[in-house]
Amino acid sequence: MIEVKDLHKSFNGVEILKGISTTFEKGKTNLIIGQSGSGKTVFLKCLLGLFNYESGSIAYDGNVFFNLTEDEKRNLRAKIGMVFQGSALFDSMTIAQNVMFPLKMFTKQSKSEMEDRVNFVLKRVNLDNAHNKMPSEASGGMQKRVAIARAIVNNPKYLFCDEPNSGLDPKTSIVIDNLIQEITDEYQIITVINSHDMNSVMEIGEKIVFLKNGLKEWEGSKETIFKTDNEAVTDFVYSSNLFKKVRKMYIDENS
8 A cells, every 4th residue: 555644745935735645555546637737746756756745754555765775765666667658668779678678677587587577568468579669660559558568567566657648549548548457456556647537537547536736635436526516526527518428427327
């Protein structure tokens, strides 16, 4: 479990996170949502240990990050997988080399062991024959699957995804959402996804944390988000006519 308690973060005297408390459990897809400027990205970077914060705490399975020694922090980082918004693949490396990169950085495996692991994860994301392609030869959806393969190659306990569907068409977005959820459940990973995509929320939102102006305005699931009377949440969720219709259908079916 990742446990966040009363987290505060400021930049140049301006408070961005204003006392956020929540938990993220293993085997669940946990989504952080909110409008631009709500604090989502800052919150995610605090969770990753990239930003210091003024007060509060973040504990990974009971271990408060900033109480750890440098060696302990390195060991924790080796257990973290990250899918970046733009995939962040190395242009000069093949797909197989991109996926192998974390193994070279964090393990002492032999070349054959690393190759076996790369083969396994590429097959898991349905890229069996893509090893020798360059990122420039891959579609956007393919690059995202490579990024997911790289993120899970070290058998992480924690998986973070920053806008994993950014720039993808709706059909490919659903494929990526389902892949992330399958991997989360299969390997019982603690997965935290930063997203503004309501389709992702409704597809895989087992735990949803809604931020507004640096505060946790609401949390729940994709089922309970339809039932909330929180005005900030309903304004965000039902800003399109599509989701207004979906909500009405859901209420009618469950009334």
